[in-house]
Amino acid sequence: MEPDACAGAEYGIRAIHHRAHRRPESRERRRQQCFYSPSIGDDGDNTYAYAQFKPSFPDISWPPLTEVAVSDRGLLADPAKKSLLSAASKVRHLTPAIGTELLGIDLRQLTDAQKDELALLVAERGVVFFRDQEIDVYGQLDIARHFGPLHKHATTPIPRNGLEEVHVVYNDSSRRPDPASFSKLELWHTDVSYEIQPPSTTSLKVITGPEYGGDTLWSSGYALYSSFSPGFQKYLEGLTALHSAVAQADGSRAAGLPVRREPIETIHPVVRVHPVTGWKSIYVNPGFTRRIIGLPKAESDAILQLLFHQIAQNPDFQVRFKWEHNDIAFWDNRVVTHSATFDFFPETRHALRATPHGEKPLSVAAYEKQTGKVAKDRQIEIWRQKGIELPGGGDEKPKVARYND
Numbered sequence: 001m002e003p004d005a006c007a008g009a010e011y012g013i014r015a016i017h018h019r020a021h022r023r024p025e026s027r028e029r030r031r032q033q034c035f036y037s038p039s040i041g042d043d044g045d046n047t048y049a050y051a052q053f054k055p056s057f058p059d060i061s062w063p064p065l066t067e068v069a070v071s072d073r074g075l076l077a078d079p080a081k082k083s084l085l086s087a088a089s090k091v092r093h094l095t096p097a098i099g100t101e102l103l104g105i106d107l108r109q110l111t112d113a114q115k116d117e118l119a120l121l122v123a124e125r126g127v128v129f130f131r132d133q134e135i136d137v138y139g140q141l142d143i144a145r146h147f148g149p150l151h152k153h154a155t156t157p158i159p160r161n162g163l164e165e166v167h168v169v170y171n172d173s174s175r176r177p178d179p180a181s182f183s184k185l186e187l188w189h190t191d192v193s194y195e196i197q198p199p200s201t202t203s204l205k206v207i208t209g210p211e212y213g214g215d216t217l218w219s220s221g222y223a224l225y226s227s228f229s230p231g232f233q234k235y236l237e238g239l240t241a242l243h244s245a246v247a248q249a250d251g252s253r254a255a256g257l258p259v260r261r262e263p264i265e266t267i268h269p270v271v272r273v274h275p276v277t278g279w280k281s282i283y284v285n286p287g288f289t290r291r292i293i294g295l296p297k298a299e300s301d302a303i304l305q306l307l308f309h310q311i312a313q314n315p316d317f318q319v320r321f322k323w324e325h326n327d328i329a330f331w332d333n334r335v336v337t338h339s340a341t342f343d344f345f346p347e348t349r350h351a352l353r354a355t356p357h358g359e360k361p362l363s364v365a366a367y368e369k370q371t372g373k374v375a376k377d378r379q380i381e382i383w384r385q386k387g388i389e390l391p392g393g394g395d396e397k398p399k400v401a402r403y404n405d
């Protein structure tokens with residue numbers, strides 16, 4: 001599959017509608033050109049409590065990103081995560097593969113040791129949720145900065161108050177999503193995977209949201225890897241893929257929005273190893289991965305289709321979170337893919353994201369060379385910890401009965 005020029009993610013949908021009010025003659029052309037440019041404007045209510053965090057698009061330019069040394073804080077964590085977990089009144093795992101909710105913690109009070117343990121927990125569980133958090137965006141940025149240098153997005157909105165490291169997610173009654181302009185598959189993404197050092201432990205806080213609707217879904221790249229046969233896993237481990245920012249930048253330009261940094265395209269391993277867990281995860285996403293390098297096009301298209309469809313459609317890999325006011329999620333963009341829902345029009349939904357850079361993605365070979373350790377299949381490791389020894393040195397998986405009813 002060579003995705004059309006508009007295939008991609010990070011909230012599209014909205015700019016087109018707003019522009020359409022002003023330039024109806026170009027609506028269809030713009031829609032065809034690209035559906036996912038970020039939102040422009042809003043309902044104009046400046047008395048809104050979080051008006052200073054409404055979206056803005058300063059017309060400024062940033063130089064290309066250069067490589068920075070990043071060492072994961074999770075490497076410093078107590079493997080048992082005692083100081084974080086003992087501070088929680090309850091630890092609720094939401095599915096076996098992905099997602100944990102920690103109750104009774106106030107993120108404003110986290111010590112550095114607890115932040116390190118949070119990085120480790122997020123690396124293991126893919127996404128971790130905290131309810132009803134008072135922490136403000138400055139505190140959210142401080143935690144993110146603890147995890148790594150902050151990413152500034154080239155195209156998505158920043159808040160009106162000028163915080164360039166904050167990515168704003170905003171929808172209100174002035175914009176209606178148009179289902180003709182995007183597919184649900186294409187909305188699955190990992191944030192800015194085209195960067196040389198894509199994000200690690202990323203957080204999103206919903207500051208205004210509908211009573212219901214606007215859920216977010218995450219899908220585990222570890223579970224996707226574990227689901228395949230050993231031969232196919234090995235095959236994927238030898239591949240690299242192209243991730244592209246071009247369609248996202250084109251979408252912004254088509255909507256008349258500034259692109260603050262020129263788009264880049266980067267080649268990453270198809271299977272990356274998390275530097276802390278040592279687990280293998282499939283690192284492609286419908287939003288930004290365009291092709292597998294060096295394969296016949298038909299083969300690349302077929303492999304990506306399989307991986308994309310499994311990400312989006314296999315519920316065993318997924319968790320779906322129902323947000324309430326002031327909830328915050330931390331996810332590890334190295335090992336999960338996510339997708340927002342847009343079912344809440346005409347309600348307002350407003351969220352702020354803080355995004356630390358991670359390391360350059362490590363292939364299995366690079367991880368094993370660098371660390372002298374053997375990269376692992378998460379599922380096999382977890383079964384092993386439960387005392388389930390697998391025949392064939394862990395290469396075979398138990399047969400699970402299938403059923404329909």
Ligand SMILES: O=C(O)CCC(=O)C(=O)O
Nearest residue numbers: 169191204215216340353
């Ligand atoms: O709006 C959401 O729930 C998710 C938005 C998103 O993909 C992001 O902020 O990275």
Ligand SMILES: [Fe+2]
Nearest residue numbers: 189190191338
């Ligand atoms: Fe995202």
